[in-house]
Amino acid sequence: MPVLGCIADDFTGGTDLASNLVKSGFRVVLTTGLPEGPLPEVDALVVALKIRTVPASEAVDEALKALDFLQRVGCQRFYFKYCSTFDSTPLGNIGPVTEALLERLSETHTILCPAFPDNGRTLYQGHLFVGSRLLNESGMQHHPLTPMTDPDLVRVLSAQSRLQVGLLSHDHVCKGPQAAGETLETLSQQASLILTDALCNADLHTLAEATSHLKLITGGSGLALGLKPPATHQEAHPFEWFEGRKAILAGSCSRATLQQLEQAKRIFPHLKLHPEQLARDLEGTLQTALDWCLNQPEDLPVLVYASGHPEEVQSAQERLGKQEAGHLIEQALSSLAILLSERGFTRFIVAGGETSGAVVQALKVPYLQIGPAICPGVPWTATDRLNLALKSGNFGSERFFEEAWEVT
Numbered sequence: 066m067p068v069l070g071c072i073a074d075d076f077t078g079g080t081d082l083a084s085n086l087v088k089s090g091f092r093v094v095l096t097t098g099l100p101e102g103p104l105p106e107v108d109a110l111v112v113a114l115k116i117r118t119v120p121a122s123e124a125v126d127e128a129l130k131a132l133d134f135l136q137r138v139g140c141q142r143f144y145f146k147y148c149s150t151f152d153s154t155p156l157g158n159i160g161p162v163t164e165a166l167l168e169r170l171s172e173t174h175t176i177l178c179p180a181f182p183d184n185g186r187t188l189y190q191g192h193l194f195v196g197s198r199l200l201n202e203s204g205m206q207h208h209p210l211t212p213m214t215d216p217d218l219v220r221v222l223s224a225q226s227r228l229q230v231g232l233l234s235h236d237h238v239c240k241g242p243q244a245a246g247e248t249l250e251t252l253s254q255q256a257s258l259i260l261t262d263a264l265c266n267a268d269l270h271t272l273a274e275a276t277s278h279l280k281l282i283t284g285g286s287g288l289a290l291g292l293k294p295p296a297t298h299q300e301a302h303p304f305e306w307f308e309g310r311k312a313i314l315a316g317s318c319s320r321a322t323l324q325q326l327e328q329a330k331r332i333f334p335h336l337k338l339h340p341e342q343l344a345r346d347l348e349g350t351l352q353t354a355l356d357w358c359l360n361q362p363e364d365l366p367v368l369v370y371a372s373g374h375p376e377e378v379q380s381a382q383e384r385l386g387k388q389e390a391g392h393l394i395e396q397a398l399s400s401l402a403i404l405l406s407e408r409g410f411t412r413f414i415v416a417g418g419e420t421s422g423a424v425v426q427a428l429k430v431p432y433l434q435i436g437p438a439i440c441p442g443v444p445w446t447a448t449d450r451l452n453l454a455l456k457s458g459n460f461g462s463e464r465f466f467e468e469a470w471e472v473t
Contacts, residue, residue, distance in 0.1 A: 068295050069109040070140030072131045072166075074124070074147045074158065075418040076425050077443075077457040078286070079113030082146045083435045084444035085289035086111070092294070095433040095446070097425050099134050105432075108294045110135065113433075115422035117148070118210050121157035125165045132169055142280055143170065148418070149186035149285030149442075150200060150459065151179045151193055151218055152211035153225070160225025163258060163283055167228075170280050174253040176233070177222065178272055178284030180263035183441035184460060186285060188262045191219040191232045195459070204320030204459075207375040209382065210391060210419065218260050231256030238268050246275035266290055286442055304436040305447045306473060309411025310363055313466055314398045314424065315370035317417030317458030318378050325416070326370055329466040334361045335368040340381040343371075343393040351397060355404050366470060369401060372416070395420055399427035406451060414454045414469050421455040439469045 069091070073079035076097065083093045086109050094104070095111040104110065112131045116124035128145070135143065145166055153159045159177070167175060180188045185196040193216050195203035200216040215221050223230045237248040238261065252259050261272050266287075273291025276282055313329065315322060329335070336357050342350050358367045371394040373381070381390045402413060402424045415421045425433075428451070436445040439454060440461045446453050454469050462468065 066139040067104070067107050067110040068140065069142050069144060069292070070132070070135030070138075071109060071111040071144040071146055072128055072135070073111055073113045074117045074162070075115055076113045076422040077418045077455045078146050078148060079111050080433065080435070080444055080446055080455045081442040081457060081460075082144070082286040082289055083111045083433070084438050084442060085286045086292070087435050087444070088438070089290055089292050090294040091292070093435050095435065097430050097433070099131065100431055104138060110138065110140065115419075115426065116158060116162070117152075117418065118154060119158070121161040124158035125161050128162045129165055129169055132166060142282075144289070145281065145283040146286060147179070147283070148457065149179050149181040149184060149287065150195060150203070150205050150213060151221065152205060152208060152213050154211060155224060157225050160222055160258070164226060164228055166281055167257065172280050174257045174259060175279060175281045175283055176249070176259050176261050176272065176276055178261045178263060178269070178282070178288045179218070180261075180269065181285045181287035181442065182263065182265050182269070183287065186287070187264050188218065188260065189235055189264060190262065191234075191260055192216045193218055207318075209318055209378045209387070222258060222260065226258055228257040229255060231259045233259055233261045235262035235264060235268070238262055238271055242271050242274035245271055249275060263287070304434060304445075307411040307447070307450060307452055310409050311366035311412045311470065312358065312402075312405050312410050313366055313368040313370075313414045313416070314402060314420065315368070315372050315416035316394045316398050316420030318372050318375070319458030321459045321461060322372055322416050323374065324463050325461060325465045326368075326372055328463050329368055332467065333366050333368045335370065338369065338371040338394070338397055340371065340385055340390045340393050343397050344385055344389075347393070347397065351400055351404070354401055358405060359408060368466070369398070371398065391419065395423035399423040403427055411450070412452045412473065414456065414466060416456045417458050425453070425455070437472055439472050440465065445472060
């Protein structure tokens with residue numbers, strides 16, 4: 066019976082959280098949606114949803130269904146996981162989902178801790194930094210679906226929520242768990258949603274201990290590094306690798322992924338898909354891409370990508386529409402994943418949260434077993450027949466696509 070029940074707002078976020086829980090000593094399994102049938106013996110269950118960019122009412126409904134399921138299987142504490150860059154639409158979905166979870170659990174307050182210092186995400190005086198840059202100068206201001214133009218998360222969250230927003234500042238966090246917990250209780254008399262500063266992993270451990278009594282915690286995956294597994298913890302099952310051909314599918318347009326693609330294109334055979342091309346002839350373009358993949362050397366990963374620089378993305382959105390351009394890319398890459406998996410490809414790297422969600426749903430993957438980490442927040446995973454690495458667009462070094470295969 067799992068003790069910790071987690072809800073992730075996208076699939077890369079789910080594997081990110083699961084990887085950090087494994088690092089903390091938990092036995093974890095990740096499900097893609099609400100599973101049917103018996104569950105494996107685990108300490109934590111992560112339910113990965115695809116609700117980051119859907120309308121707020123839909124995100125709330127799906128999150129509450131996940132919470133009901135987690136309660137039915139015996140979970141006692143809950144963790145709502147969103148991106149460490151806090152990206153969402155102006156009306157949600159972080160605020161509305163957190164509100165709904167609090168209400169369903171009859172809790173008065175919770176923390177919001179997006180910080181993940183291992184990946185350069187820190188919060189200071191309520192302002193989110195990516196490395197040394199404020200969020201709105203990090204490249205996230207150009208995100209095609211959830212552009213982040215304000216680094217002040219108190220202001221961002223207040224615009225999404227009808228509840229009062231507070232801040233547990235770093236000068237309280239750095240005093241240790243007891244002092245941080247006492248300040249948190251004082252803040253909770255006035256605010257229900259309390260953002261927490263964090264600059265290093267020690268701060269995450271402080272916050273985890275200071276909030277150990279809360280039934281609901283929320284944040285990026287960094288907070289999981291401070292959590293402790295139950296005393297009845299046992300060893301996880303061995304991770305399984307599958308022999309077969311390899312593919313990289315990239316839909317992310319993040320600054321990090323674009324740099325990673327430039328490096329990978331020097332080494333791996335590569336093919337770019339253009340949204341306008343997909344709009345004219347989706348089926349024909351997919352067949353061409355499939356034929357190209359099958360004709361590449363079998364000992365090399367094939368790289369198929371639809372990622373573009375901000376100017377390219379804006380041009381495609383103006384011609385096709387913002388939602389349609391994104392949908393075409395997700396449809397193309399997820400359809401290609403199915404075609405490749407039917408022809409002997411067993412190891413896939415997928416770059417981008419929305420793209421990863423589309424691919425996993427298309428492949429009808431019920432569970433993901435968590436394997437070795439490629440970098441902080443990105444592990445290899447295993448289904449019953451495939452290995453998948455689901456990468457958040459902004460994660461990983463410039464050599465990520467090379468390093469991922471070195472892990473295998």
